[in-house]
Amino acid sequence: MIRSVAALFVFAVVLCGYIVLRPAPSQVVPIPEQVAVTRAQTDSILAPTAAQEITQAVAGVVQAPERNTAPATAVQTDDSTMDQTAANVLAGLGLTVEPNPNAIKDDPMRQMTTGVLSNIGAITGERINGAGATPAAESPLELLVVRALKEGKSDAYIDTIINEAASAGDISVPRLLVTSDGRVDTAVLLSSIVTQATIAAGGAAPAVPDVPTGDGTGVEVRVVQRATETEQYRFYTVSRGDSLGAIAVKFYGDVNKYDLIYQANRQFLSSPDTIRVGQRLSIPTI
Amino acid sequence: MTQKLGISAAVVVGLFGPVVHAQDVALRPDQSQMTFAVNGQSFTVQRDQDTAAVLTGELARTSRPCPDFCIQPMIVAEGVTPVAELELLDFLAGPVAAGNGLLIDARLPDWFAKGTLPAAVNVPFAALAADNPYQTDILRALGASGDGGTLDFSAARALVVYANGPWDEQGTRAIKHLIAAGYPPSKIHNYRGGVQAWAHLGLTLTQPAP
Numbered sequence: 307m308i309r310s311v312a313a314l315f316v317f318a319v320v321l322c323g324y325i326v327l328r329p330a331p332s333q334v335v336p337i338p339e340q341v342a343v344t345r346a347q348t349d350s351i352l353a354p355t356a357a358q359e360i361t362q363a364v365a366g367v368v369q370a371p372e373r374n375t376a377p378a379t380a381v382q383t384d385d386s387t388m389d390q391t392a393a394n395v396l397a398g399l400g401l402t403v404e405p406n407p408n409a410i411k412d413d414p415m416r417q418m419t420t421g422v423l424s425n426i427g428a429i430t431g432e433r434i435n436g437a438g439a440t441p442a443a444e445s446p447l448e449l450l451v452v453r454a455l456k457e458g459k460s461d462a463y464i465d466t467i468i469n470e471a472a473s474a475g476d477i478s479v480p481r482l483l484v485t486s487d488g489r490v491d492t493a494v495l496l497s498s499i500v501t502q503a504t505i506a507a508g509g510a511a512p513a514v515p516d517v518p519t520g521d522g523t524g525v526e527v528r529v530v531q532r533a534t535e536t537e538q539y540r541f542y543t544v545s546r547g548d549s550l551g552a553i554a555v556k557f558y559g560d561v562n563k564y565d566l567i568y569q570a571n572r573q574f575l576s577s578p579d580t581i582r583v584g585q586r587l588s589i590p591t592i
Numbered sequence: 593m594t595q596k597l598g599i600s601a602a603v604v605v606g607l608f609g610p611v612v613h614a615q616d617v618a619l620r621p622d623q624s625q626m627t628f629a630v631n632g633q634s635f636t637v638q639r640d641q642d643t644a645a646v647l648t649g650e651l652a653r654t655s656r657p658c659p660d661f662c663i664q665p666m667i668v669a670e671g672v673t674p675v676a677e678l679e680l681l682d683f684l685a686g687p688v689a690a691g692n693g694l695l696i697d698a699r700l701p702d703w704f705a706k707g708t709l710p711a712a713v714n715v716p717f718a719a720l721a722a723d724n725p726y727q728t729d730i731l732r733a734l735g736a737s738g739d740g741g742t743l744d745f746s747a748a749r750a751l752v753v754y755a756n757g758p759w760d761e762q763g764t765r766a767i768k769h770l771i772a773a774g775y776p777p778s779k780i781h782n783y784r785g786g787v788q789a790w791a792h793l794g795l796t797l798t799q800p801a802p
């Protein structure tokens with residue numbers, strides 16, 4: 307009896323040991339996730355942390371799935387929005403931009419902070435900009451653009467320095483600015499800054515443009531007739547140098563609508579910075 | 593006869609007049625009330641003149657459940673000075689009126705809306721937490737300067753922080769968040785008594801404009 311109990315006990319210990327120590331094939335899977343996370347960290351772009359270097363080294367050895375290790379671009383991206391980036395650049399140039407009321411409504415912390423700032427302003431009499439108008443720290447991209455604009459540099463110069471800094475890994479950019487050939491779409495960046503400054507100065511927001519269709523434009527229109535209604539579908543074939551932001555401006559006149567296109571094409575796009583030449587994107591009608 | 597009536601009237605006024613008009617409940621023996629101005633807005637602090645007044649309702653409660661409403665320490669953090677009503681009055685008449693001090697109501701906005709201290713600013717403790725991405729905006733509005741991470745608090749305002757009362761953690765949390773963000777403890781003062789102690793002395797409560 308004691309022998310069989312002891313034998314069972316030993317078996318249980320060995321089994322537990324095996325469960326704990328056995329090689330887990332699933333351990334390989336989380337690593338690409340970590341790579342994706344570290345990429346999005348704006349703070350560590352200028353000085354990669356040891357952890358980041360380690361995860362990148364590990365990713366190189368382990369060979370993560372292709373969708374993670376082979377993005378269309380080496381440009382580092384982050385979660386910043388165009389509104390935020392443009393507002394920060396304008397703030398760096400000494401212009402203040404009222405925060406987008408819709409963005410405040412969607413963000414309770416921002417709403418609370420804006421309330422706090424107006425409370426403080428009411429008692430001190432100081433003019434305080436809304437939450438987000440003075441960012442915690444301007445990103446290297448924003449500082450670069452501010453400096454170039456202050457020095458009166460040309461668009462071509464700004465395009466060159468931003469792309470040089472991006473390929474050197476010194477800056478990270480909003481995903482919607484990454485073009486199909488892995489560059490930074492500085493034309494859309496600069497035009498968004500102008501648009502926001504125009505709106506801040508009381509000018510009208512850009513209207514939805516008429517998009518030419520036909521051969522060579524990359525734009526196709528499909529009209530589907532149903533019993534009760536006629537529905538129009540638009541498609542756009544990505545060409546060289548297009549970014550999702552540029553396509554949003556082309557079809558909607560508003561860079562921030564890039565997410566509509568991204569969401570409608572989620573089956574092809576793992577992220578807004580992964581568009582490629584020749585991809586056929588569905589353009590939702592708004 | 594007419595002269596006699598006049599004299600008696602004068603005696604009556606002389607005897608009772610000053611008694612009727614004097615403040616029975618003063619702030620201090622030599623100060624019946626206090627008026628101060630902040631940035632052009634005038635505020636008056638005085639006490640309820642009804643000597644029979646008692647607290648009722650929410651402010652009279654003694655036994656809120658703990659947790660969540662637990663007894664708070666007097667010294668929240670090293671270097672943070674506790675203050676009571678008289679120091680608070682001096683703070684309002686001095687630094688707040690001069691524009692280099694702020695009286696902070698650290699409660700969430702729904703509490704603040706029910707009534708607060710004169711010249712107080714609502715800065716809910718949650719807005720001061722490190723997880724608020726716009727925390728730096730608030731710290732700058734309080735007088736800090738520079739970029740996030742390297743904020744300079746040398747010109748930051750002196751603060752008196754309070755919440756509902758000695759049982760309310762909101763003030764304690766606000767002070768801890770401020771210190772964690774780098775605000776110098778020497779510039780922070782804690783009015784632990786809060787709205788309840790203030791009301792218990794019959795001091796003026798104001799209704800913030802909606």
